[in-house]
Amino acid sequence: MSTIELTQSQKSILQELVNLERESETTVTGKAIADQIDRNPGTIRNQMQSLKALQLVEGVPGPRGGYKPTLNAYNALDLQEMDEPASIPVSCNGEPAEEEIIQEINLVCVLHPEKCRAEVHIQGSVRDFRVDDILTIGPTPKSSLAITGLVEGVIHTDNKLIIRTDSMEAPVQ
Template sequence: MSSIELTSSQKSILTALINLHREEEGAVKGEEIAGEVDRNPGTIRNQMQSLKALQLVEGVPGPKGGYKPTASAYEALDVQEMDEPADVAIRHNGEYVEEANVDDIDLSSVHHPELCRAEIHLQGSVRGFNEGDSVTVGPTPLSKLLIEGTVDGKDDTSNVLILRIDDMRAPVEEPSH
């Protein structure tokens, strides 16, 4: 996983974008992000240029336009390496899987957001999982990322589940004043 080093201001802008995008299901206007992070819209526009260059944000033209996070945006905020794999729970059809822990989450197909897939590496067997089963992974230790998906394939020998991501979210952090 290539980790992109973001400045704290880029992180807060990206987090605001992801959270607003989740609420609105569409492109987010720079002014709204500016309001969230308490900066002026010009600053946001400049930052968005750099985030676009990093392929973390895509611009949406037109009157309903604005910015959308790419799948890589979630990864960039999730620059953790999981030191404590035991902390990441996995649920299978709504039930916690006691004997399995998530070892690694690889959001590999970020270049095809419409084929949003995640590879979930388990410590424990994937034998009980079948295509079409629903799986929830997370929250991850640092960014509290939660991934909900449907099993699209699996590799028994390396204990990997391929998920079609249905929803991916991180909680909104309340700013401490």
């Protein structure tokens, strides 16, 4: 299957559509997407035409209409749908975060303590997180790894947080 190359604008709109559809479990209006990513609703409508042509979005007509992502949208964004995802606790600045589903944690520069980073891909929106928030993620299923660190970057188009790790702990076996 060939990979669909999306512009940053298309990717941002599609990611927000997926986030909002997961939260509401219903169709999403162009205005709702526009409000979240600070764009004009007309721009969203125009982009939705190209996303429909790429078979990433379907339009739902009527007074309760809007847009829904297709399975191709999840593939284009490299997202996985899980029936019963494992729950991983997340706390932000010492307070439990809304129930977040952690899709992936990539550790970068693990051998260099001052440069160790975690790229945390969240299944859902990262709009509630800010640079300089202190996050604790975990313990994870199976390994019981818990990561604590400072948010250095929030990448909305990928629902990803870049964390400078201060500690990584797992129980002693």
